Amino acid sequence: MKIIFFGTPAFSTPFLSALINDESVEVLAAVTQPDKPSGRGGSVTPCAVKVLAEEHGIKVLQPLSLKKDPDIQKQLEELQADVSIVVAYGKLIPQSILDIPKHGTINVHPSLLPLHRGPSPMQWAIREGDSETGVTIMVLDAGMDTGPLLASEHLSLDLEETYGSLVTKVHAVGPTLLLNTLKRFVAGDIVAVDQDDSKATLTTLLSRDDGRVVWDEGINAIERKVRAYQAWPGVWTMWGDERLKLSSVRVSDFLADVPAGTVTIHEGRMFVDSVDGTLEILEVQREGKPKMKAEAFIKGNASIDGVQLV
Template sequence: MKKLKAVFFGTPDFSCPSLELLANHPQIELKLVISMPDRPAGRGQKLQSPPVITYCKDNKIKFYQTENINKDEELLKLLDEVDADFYLVLAFAQFLGSKVLNKPKLGCFNIHTSLLPKYRGAAPIQYALLNGDTETGVSIQKMVKKMDAGDIVKESKLNIAFEETGGQLYTRLKLAASLTLNDFVTDMLNDEVTSYEQDESKVSFAPTLKKEDGHIKFLENDFNTIHNQVRALKPWPGTYCFLNDKRLKVIEISKYDNAGLKPGEVKVADNKILVGCTDSTIRLNMIQLEGKKACRDTDAVNGLTNKFDSFKIS
């Protein structure tokens, strides 16, 4: 029975289903897993291993942690000794230089959670939702020096639901990545890998998100734009506005008919918190005030009306 030797590069929990697929595939010899170093985490700032390393420890898989894969001479020597057929990269958080890219016999392959060349970069899941896309997917590309620019060797598509959040899509794509990887491994084992170049004229980017990207601007945007922002950035970095200069986390919204509020106008009616945007009125269904727990707007109204005579939002 034909077998292929593999090295896996990954760091967060998103990488774990694909790692598990390789670790348990009857025709794959997983020779080594490479990840980032342990980091301080939690209130006590104790060192914590990345989820990928925790999986390796639990399943007795050989691993190596490094801050700089391209300059770690011990690791480069170890990779030569392993002499793998292919490397698989998923959310590793480091770029692979030519020294590493040229080592495996069949090449280095990266799993990316968009339909390349759309949304090259760090946040393809969130940008698909921010832009109101109805479809996304998983692309496996043969890695080159340029970010996410290699030839596509496998692709699978997923429909996006109108109410789907970033967290929900993250989970579905995490599992879809492992299923797509399974199909790609089958192609390699059968010598049936095909590839095609990306269309550079259709490239778009999904750069790293910042907390400030969660600031909702009711004066400037319509309901669909705000709806997409809220769901795309849930759970991270989250969306917010300022109510009477106090930061208000906005967790869930809906369109509210017949309120007739101007953009940025705030009203409390029927125990609901309503805000006007450029084309309609939005209800802030679920919110979190500074220093308080998240709650429904109906539970927050009494506290707000007792505290403020009028409301302004920014």
């Protein structure tokens, strides 16, 4: 079976590895987004999928635009692939590209579609307090995760689930689900089922501003955001003119009876009140500094006691 793989970040690489290591699959090419500057120095760094593909001698294509690049359609057609696989490519793929392979294109989406369509399904599941999520294999069309469903695997969400721990769960089941579904799909052994659009929910691309704490929001909602936005954009608040990232928190029964956003230092621990309760801050990160335990932060920043964060 000859495939083209579309993917960009490290999240995609376990799926590509599974395809590379399967004797019945030949990965003809990997299509990724162009290299981008990263880090403080702004050096151009190849994405994780490109690095893995080149390690295995797989052709890498990095079009600036799948719609506007005059050569990409021809390059993909010449590969004569049986099917394309998409795992977090990062951009919508036009129908003309999806239709090139003999069997079309299938996509791996880390939610139980039609729930949490769009670019941030894992963050949404944690942020919304869902008790479960999953991995769905679907036929990709030109919409936003709207195509017919092929298979899914349910995953339970723990009360302390973080984005990182959920990624680990997805990687534990997703690659095997993809391989099994791919083989049955190409063999014609799966009947695709249309999604129920009336049950669909949509996620959006997260920006840095989405991570800012609104202290008038409930403590449970803030605590879930800290776990959901662990990788990006992080959850932060303003301490004077400085951005202070809240890396780890927990709901507390400590009562300070102060305005929302006010810091209380008590017995070497750091608490912040919200509109309906109190959060204990376990780890923080100042701008340009490494993450640190709250106890260590307090020792060097005792003046934060009584300050109202905004």
